[in-house]
Amino acid sequence: MLDLVLVAQNFGTTNPVADVTGDGTVNVLDLVLVAQHFGETIPEPQRVVIDNPMLVQKQVNLSQHSLI
Numbered sequence: 375m376l377d378l379v380l381v382a383q384n385f386g387t388t389n390p391v392a393d394v395t396g397d398g399t400v401n402v403l404d405l406v407l408v409a410q411h412f413g414e415t416i417p418e419p420q421r422v423v424i425d426n427p428m429l430v431q432k433q434v435n436l437s438q439h440s441l442i
């Protein structure tokens with residue numbers, strides 16, 4: 375649900391966070407893609423751990439960035 379709100383709030387912008395199709399603009403195609411995957415979650419094994427000695431170890435959940 376939050377993904378739909380994020381896309382709706384950024385509709386018509388070029389905000390890359392809400393541009394889930396990656397075509398450079400937030401439009402109806404982004405809403406459709408989010409709607410098609412409504413309720414889905416990314417399985418735990420697809421989580422990525424970024425281990426850079428220059429940074430504190432950070433865990434990124436791919437579901438926050440991409441639906442594909």
Ligand SMILES: [Ca+2]
Nearest residue numbers: 393395397399
């Ligand atoms: Ca888009």
